[in-house]
Amino acid sequence: MKVVRKWDLFIRENLPEKSFWFALLSPNTEFVDPNIFQVGDNRDHRARLDLKEWMLKVNLPYHSPHKFRHGFAVYALKKAQDMGDFKAISQNMMHSNLSVTDGIYGIFSEQEVKNRITGLNNPPPSSKYSVQELDDLADRLAERLRKK
Numbered sequence: 001m002k003v004v005r006k007w008d009l010f011i012r013e014n015l016p017e018k019s020f021w022f023a024l025l026s027p028n029t030e031f032v033d034p035n036i037f038q039v040g041d042n043r044d045h046r047a048r049l050d051l052k053e054w055m056l057k058v059n060l061p062y063h064s065p066h067k068f069r070h071g072f073a074v075y076a077l078k079k080a081q082d083m084g085d086f087k088a089i090s091q092n093m094m095h096s097n098l099s100v101t102d103g104i105y106g107i108f109s110e111q112e113v114k115n116r117i118t119g120l121n122n123p124p125p126s127s128k129y130s131v132q133e134l135d136d137l138a139d140r141l142a143e144r145l146r147k148k
Helices: 002-014 043-057 065-079 083-092 098-105 110-119 131-147
Strands: none
Touching (some): 043 065, 065 083, 083 098
Protein backbone atom coordinates (compact mmCIF):
# COMPACT_ATOMS: atom_id res chain seq x y z
CA MET A 1 0.00 0.00 0.00
CA LYS A 2 2.96 2.35 0.51
CA VAL A 3 3.67 2.34 -3.21
CA VAL A 4 0.02 3.06 -4.03
CA ARG A 5 -0.16 5.90 -1.49
CA LYS A 6 3.07 7.39 -2.81
CA TRP A 7 1.80 7.24 -6.41
CA ASP A 8 -1.56 8.74 -5.40
CA LEU A 9 0.15 11.64 -3.64
CA PHE A 10 2.46 12.18 -6.62
CA ILE A 11 -0.46 12.26 -9.08
CA ARG A 12 -2.52 14.60 -6.92
CA GLU A 13 0.41 17.00 -6.48
CA ASN A 14 1.59 17.04 -10.09
CA LEU A 15 -1.45 16.63 -12.32
CA PRO A 16 -4.72 18.48 -12.81
CA GLU A 17 -7.80 17.05 -11.11
CA LYS A 18 -9.16 15.61 -14.38
CA SER A 19 -6.00 13.62 -15.16
CA PHE A 20 -6.02 9.85 -15.05
CA TRP A 21 -4.75 8.19 -11.89
CA PHE A 22 -2.98 5.73 -14.22
CA ALA A 23 -1.39 8.72 -15.91
CA LEU A 24 0.27 8.14 -19.25
CA LEU A 25 3.96 8.84 -19.60
CA SER A 26 5.33 11.08 -22.30
CA PRO A 27 8.16 9.56 -24.33
CA ASN A 28 9.47 13.08 -24.91
CA THR A 29 9.71 14.25 -21.32
CA GLU A 30 9.84 10.81 -19.63
CA PHE A 31 7.31 12.23 -17.16
CA VAL A 32 3.57 11.88 -16.76
CA ASP A 33 1.68 13.83 -19.39
CA PRO A 34 -0.82 16.23 -17.71
CA ASN A 35 -2.53 16.99 -21.01
CA ILE A 36 -4.06 13.59 -21.68
CA PHE A 37 -7.71 13.48 -20.57
CA GLN A 38 -8.98 10.66 -22.77
CA VAL A 39 -7.88 7.10 -23.20
CA GLY A 40 -7.47 6.33 -26.86
CA ASP A 41 -8.47 3.13 -28.62
CA ASN A 42 -4.78 2.35 -29.19
CA ARG A 43 -3.61 2.89 -25.59
CA ASP A 44 -1.95 -0.54 -25.40
CA HIS A 45 -0.11 -0.02 -28.68
CA ARG A 46 1.03 3.49 -27.65
CA ALA A 47 2.37 2.21 -24.32
CA ARG A 48 4.41 -0.45 -26.11
CA LEU A 49 5.82 2.08 -28.56
CA ASP A 50 6.72 4.45 -25.71
CA LEU A 51 8.39 1.64 -23.77
CA LYS A 52 10.37 0.65 -26.85
CA GLU A 53 11.51 4.25 -27.36
CA TRP A 54 12.58 4.59 -23.70
CA MET A 55 14.50 1.31 -23.81
CA LEU A 56 16.37 2.49 -26.88
CA LYS A 57 17.23 5.81 -25.18
CA VAL A 58 18.96 3.98 -22.35
CA ASN A 59 20.60 1.41 -24.65
CA LEU A 60 18.65 -1.58 -23.37
CA PRO A 61 16.97 -4.20 -25.55
CA TYR A 62 13.22 -3.89 -25.87
CA HIS A 63 11.03 -6.42 -24.09
CA SER A 64 7.25 -6.28 -24.14
CA PRO A 65 5.36 -5.41 -20.93
CA HIS A 66 4.25 -9.05 -20.88
CA LYS A 67 7.88 -10.21 -20.82
CA PHE A 68 8.56 -7.93 -17.83
CA ARG A 69 5.50 -9.37 -16.06
CA HIS A 70 6.57 -12.92 -16.86
CA GLY A 71 10.15 -12.22 -15.74
CA PHE A 72 8.94 -10.75 -12.46
CA ALA A 73 6.72 -13.77 -11.79
CA VAL A 74 9.43 -16.33 -12.48
CA TYR A 75 12.00 -14.40 -10.45
CA ALA A 76 9.62 -13.92 -7.52
CA LEU A 77 8.58 -17.57 -7.48
CA LYS A 78 12.21 -18.68 -7.39
CA LYS A 79 12.73 -16.42 -4.36
CA ALA A 80 9.57 -17.60 -2.57
CA GLN A 81 10.31 -19.29 0.75
CA ASP A 82 6.88 -20.70 1.61
CA MET A 83 3.26 -20.89 0.52
CA GLY A 84 2.58 -17.44 1.99
CA ASP A 85 5.11 -15.97 -0.45
CA PHE A 86 3.58 -17.97 -3.28
CA LYS A 87 0.10 -16.68 -2.43
CA ALA A 88 1.33 -13.07 -2.18
CA ILE A 89 2.95 -13.38 -5.62
CA SER A 90 -0.24 -14.87 -7.06
CA GLN A 91 -2.33 -12.04 -5.65
CA ASN A 92 0.17 -9.45 -6.86
CA MET A 93 -0.20 -10.94 -10.34
CA MET A 94 -3.98 -10.51 -9.87
CA HIS A 95 -4.64 -14.19 -10.49
CA SER A 96 -7.93 -15.61 -9.23
CA ASN A 97 -6.17 -18.46 -7.43
CA LEU A 98 -2.82 -20.17 -6.88
CA SER A 99 -3.41 -22.77 -9.57
CA VAL A 100 -3.40 -20.05 -12.26
CA THR A 101 -0.01 -18.79 -11.07
CA ASP A 102 1.37 -22.30 -10.76
CA GLY A 103 0.04 -23.40 -14.15
CA ILE A 104 1.57 -20.45 -16.00
CA TYR A 105 4.78 -19.65 -14.11
CA GLY A 106 5.46 -22.62 -11.84
CA ILE A 107 6.66 -25.04 -14.49
CA PHE A 108 10.19 -26.26 -13.80
CA SER A 109 12.76 -27.14 -16.42
CA GLU A 110 13.84 -30.77 -16.60
CA GLN A 111 17.15 -29.87 -14.92
CA GLU A 112 15.44 -27.99 -12.09
CA VAL A 113 13.13 -30.96 -11.40
CA LYS A 114 16.20 -33.21 -11.27
CA ASN A 115 18.07 -30.82 -8.93
CA ARG A 116 15.12 -30.48 -6.57
CA ILE A 117 14.41 -34.21 -6.42
CA THR A 118 18.10 -34.96 -5.86
CA GLY A 119 18.26 -32.26 -3.19
CA LEU A 120 15.53 -33.89 -1.12
CA ASN A 121 18.22 -36.13 0.41
CA ASN A 122 20.17 -33.09 1.61
CA PRO A 123 17.91 -30.89 3.70
CA PRO A 124 19.23 -27.38 4.30
CA PRO A 125 20.91 -26.73 7.64
CA SER A 126 18.50 -25.53 10.31
CA SER A 127 20.61 -22.49 11.09
CA LYS A 128 23.38 -20.51 9.50
CA TYR A 129 25.02 -20.27 12.95
CA SER A 130 26.91 -22.97 14.81
CA VAL A 131 25.86 -23.91 18.35
CA GLN A 132 28.87 -21.99 19.72
CA GLU A 133 27.96 -18.89 17.71
CA LEU A 134 24.38 -19.05 18.99
CA ASP A 135 25.66 -19.39 22.58
CA ASP A 136 27.90 -16.34 22.09
CA LEU A 137 25.00 -14.32 20.65
CA ALA A 138 22.77 -15.33 23.57
CA ASP A 139 25.47 -14.31 26.08
CA ARG A 140 25.89 -10.91 24.41
CA LEU A 141 22.13 -10.36 24.40
CA ALA A 142 21.86 -11.32 28.07
CA GLU A 143 24.69 -8.89 28.90
CA ARG A 144 22.93 -6.05 27.06
CA LEU A 145 19.69 -6.77 28.93
CA ARG A 146 21.51 -6.73 32.29
CA LYS A 147 23.01 -3.32 31.50
CA LYS A 148 19.58 -1.83 30.88
